[in-house]
Amino acid sequence: MNGVCNGNIVTEYNCHNGFSDQAMIESKKAAVQNKHEKSRKESEDESTLPALETAYNAILKGLGENTDRQGLLLTPRRAAKAMQFLTKGYHETVYDVLNDAIFDEDHDEMVIVKDIDMFSLCEHHLVPFFGKVHIGYLPNKRVVGLSKLARIVEIFSRRLQVQERLTKQIALAITEALNPAGVAVVIEAAHMCMVMRGVQKMNSRTITSTMLGVFREDPKTREEFLSLVRS
Amino acid sequence: MDHAKQKQSEKQVAYSTDSVNGHVEERAPVPKSPNRTRGPQVVPGEETRSHSSAVMESWKEERTRSIEDNEMNLPSIAAAYTTILRGLGEDPLRQGLLKTPWRAATAMQFFTKGYQEKISDVLNDAIFDEDHDEMVIVKDIDMFSMCEHHLVPFIGKVHIGYLPNKRVVGLSKLARIVEIYSRRLQVQERLTKQIAVAITESLQPSGVGVVIEASHMCMVMRGVQKMNSKTVTSTMLGVFREDPKTREEFLKLIKD
Numbered sequence: 001m002n003g004v005c006n007g008n009i010v011t012e013y014n015c016h017n018g019f020s021d022q023a024m025i026e027s028k029k030a031a032v033q034n035k036h037e038k039s040r041k042e043s044e045d046e047s048t049l050p051a052l053e054t055a056y057n058a059i060l061k062g063l064g065e066n067t068d069r070q071g072l073l074l075t076p077r078r079a080a081k082a083m084q085f086l087t088k089g090y091h092e093t094v095y096d097v098l099n100d101a102i103f104d105e106d107h108d109e110m111v112i113v114k115d116i117d118m119f120s121l122c123e124h125h126l127v128p129f130f131g132k133v134h135i136g137y138l139p140n141k142r143v144v145g146l147s148k149l150a151r152i153v154e155i156f157s158r159r160l161q162v163q164e165r166l167t168k169q170i171a172l173a174i175t176e177a178l179n180p181a182g183v184a185v186v187i188e189a190a191h192m193c194m195v196m197r198g199v200q201k202m203n204s205r206t207i208t209s210t211m212l213g214v215f216r217e218d219p220k221t222r223e224e225f226l227s228l229v230r231s
Numbered sequence: 232m233d234h235a236k237q238k239q240s241e242k243q244v245a246y247s248t249d250s251v252n253g254h255v256e257e258r259a260p261v262p263k264s265p266n267r268t269r270g271p272q273v274v275p276g277e278e279t280r281s282h283s284s285a286v287m288e289s290w291k292e293e294r295t296r297s298i299e300d301n302e303m304n305l306p307s308i309a310a311a312y313t314t315i316l317r318g319l320g321e322d323p324l325r326q327g328l329l330k331t332p333w334r335a336a337t338a339m340q341f342f343t344k345g346y347q348e349k350i351s352d353v354l355n356d357a358i359f360d361e362d363h364d365e366m367v368i369v370k371d372i373d374m375f376s377m378c379e380h381h382l383v384p385f386i387g388k389v390h391i392g393y394l395p396n397k398r399v400v401g402l403s404k405l406a407r408i409v410e411i412y413s414r415r416l417q418v419q420e421r422l423t424k425q426i427a428v429a430i431t432e433s434l435q436p437s438g439v440g441v442v443i444e445a446s447h448m449c450m451v452m453r454g455v456q457k458m459n460s461k462t463v464t465s466t467m468l469g470v471f472r473e474d475p476k477t478r479e480e481f482l483k484l485i486k487d
Contacts (some may be wrong), residue, residue, distance in 0.1 A: 011244065013309070021282075023323045026448060044320065047389040048318040048319075048320075051314055051317075052314070052315055052318045052319075053317045055311040055312070055314040055315045056305055056311070056382065058310070058311040059306070059308050059311045059312070059336075059339065059382075061306035062305075062307050062308040062311070063296075063304070063309075063339065063343045063346070063416075064295050064296040064300060064304070064343075064346050064456070065338065065343075065346075065416060070269070071235070071380065071416075071418060072378045072379060072416070074380075075379060075380055075382065075416075077383070078380050078381050078382075079381055079382040079383075080315075080318075081317065082382070082383055082449065082453055083315065084319065085453045086452060087319045087321075089318075090320050090321075103397060115298050117458055119451070119452040121446075123327045123328055123331060124327070124330075124334050125331070125335055125338045126312065126315075126330055126331065126334075126335040126338070127335075127338055127384070127385070128384065128448055128454070130451075160316075160319075160321055160327075160328070162327060165392065174299070182361070192375075192384055192386075195386075196341065196373070196384060197338055197341045202373055221303075230290075230360075
């Protein structure tokens, strides 16, 4: 369910004319929303809230806490809403976020947006992991609004995630939307499941990267991106 | 002197009827005034007279949870997490989520393992008689706790200082006290106070200072979403509260 990108979607999005054709837009929208991911409607959130509250109440009781004390009275509701917020990426599709902000620009040098703060939830322990995302792409006649890169990060990070998959999904989404010459995404994060529990290594960081297009094929391009991100 | 006594009794009233962290803690702080006598001072106040006998024993309070409780409750917590996964729209049967309810339940039990531990277990052997009356500080103790309002972590550093009164404690025991109280569903203010009171009651020092600086994920990841905000709370007892110069020395030494 977590927006698994398979080959079908890439061909759907391969639009060479930009988003100027209305009919094509509609069919793409349908294709994206049917095949890409199920987007969780906001009304569904309201209806599932009671079940989540009951579940959190059961958790508090199971932990041995006194659910009637003042600090915990509204906690099930707050925790349920917080969890829904932290997984709101399921609501959102890349198409909604990107649609208007792709521009024709005759620019063929690297564009990098770095140090994008990212907060996600580890799908194995339901514990946060957070860090920074660095995105670079080599435009191919089309550039995207810079904040849209951060919004793409938001969509995919606000889910139950695995860092490797998150990196890939961001890279693939940019590739499909823009058709650039290449995309690179690097994520450096600290996992609370490793810091707060388990092996308890405070300062460890996990770094994952996805290189597509010229970033993958040309070592010099990759090197330029990595050195610009490091500095 | 009167003012100090009044402050003490106010503090005792504030503590004595709290039902915090899942069990009633009947405790009162025993801050030392400059003209101190041996042993804890209990200021008799109307509301606290019934609790005075509990003062000496309060930091040796019973555990509220055992390992057997954990095992018994694990299935119901795991079932609750399965419901949560469904409620969020996820598929609990996909490969990545198959064992997540159990992992999340075990993780949550770990994050609240402070309920299983008693101060007396941790401290009893490591209090030594030492004729040292200068400040002892252990700073930059990493702390990880769970916000009791959103069940989301808050993480930070704890700095502890105390002025011994003929007795010193093993240094790691200060960090262990932090662990016991932070591995619970907490509010940062209460956590700071509990650490300070535990040290006071077990050591009877001339004074204790505890400062916690933490970043709250509930503020960073959601809600107002301020990445760099930190919350700083402090508790000063004894000479740290009464003597501004001692307090200043402590605060200066914990700053980098």
